[in-house]
Amino acid sequence: QVQLVESGGGLVQAGGSLRLSCAASGNIFSINAMGWYRQVPGKQREVVAIAPSGGSTIYADYAKGRFTLSRDNAKSTVYLQMNGLKTEDTAVYYCNVVHSLINYWGPGTQVTVSS
Numbered sequence: 001q002v003q004l005v006e007s008g009g010g011l012v013q014a015g016g017s018l019r020l021s022c023a024a025s026g027n028i029f030s031i032n033a034m035g036w037y038r039q040v041p042g043k044q045r046e047v048v049a050i051a052p053s054g055g056s057t058i059y060a061d062y063a064k065g066r067f068t069l070s071r072d073n074a075k076s077t078v079y080l081q082m083n084g085l086k087t088e089d090t091a092v093y094y095c096n097v098v099h100s101l102i103n104y105w106g107p108g109t110q111v112t113v114s115s
Contacts, residue, residue, distance in 0.1 A: 002026045002104040004095045009109030012085055016113070020080040022095030022106055032098040034071060034078040038091035038111075045094065049080065062088075085113045 008020040020036065035050035049069040051057045057069050068081040078095065090113050095106035 002028060002031075002097050002099050004097060004104060004106035006093070006095050006106040006109040009093060009111045011112045011114060014085060014087055014113055014115050016085050017081070017083045018085065018111060020082070020093055020095075020109060020111075022078045022080075024076040024078075024097050024104075028076045028099070030100050031076075032101060033096075034098075035096050036069065036078070036080045037094045037096055038089075039094065039108075040091045048093065050096075051078065082111070085111075087113050087115050089113050 002024055003026045004022055004024055006022045008018060012018050031053060033050055033052040036048040037045045038048050039045040047060050048063050049057055049059045051069050051071055066084045070079045091111060092108040093111050094108045097104045
C-alpha cells in the first residue's frame with residue numbers, strides 16, 4: 001500500500017503561481033511513476049504531467065512551458081510548479097503514483113484561478 005498526501009492548492013489570480021507537493025509513504029519501493037492529474041466537474045480526469053522512474057517527464061500540451069514536475073526521490077515526494085496560471089487551470093489536482101503497476105491516488109487538492 002502507498003499513501004499519498006497532497007498540499008499546496010488554493011486560490012490564485014490569473015498569471016500567478018502555485019506549487020503542489022505530494023509525499024508518498026508506505027511501501028514506496030518499486031515506484032514505477034509519479035505524476036499529477038486534474039479534473040473539473042463533469043469532465044474526465046486528465047494528465048498534467050507524469051515522471052516515469054528512469055525516464056523523461058511527459059507533459060500535457062497545455063502544461064508545457066508553464067508547469068514543471070520535479071521529484072525528490074530521497075523524500076519520495078513529487079512537486080508541480082505551476083506558473084502563468086489561467087482560469088481554465090481551475091480544477092482538483094490529484095497526485096498519482098504507479099507502484100508495482102497499481103495506481104494510487106491522493107485525495108486531491110483544489111486549485112482555483114480567478115480572473
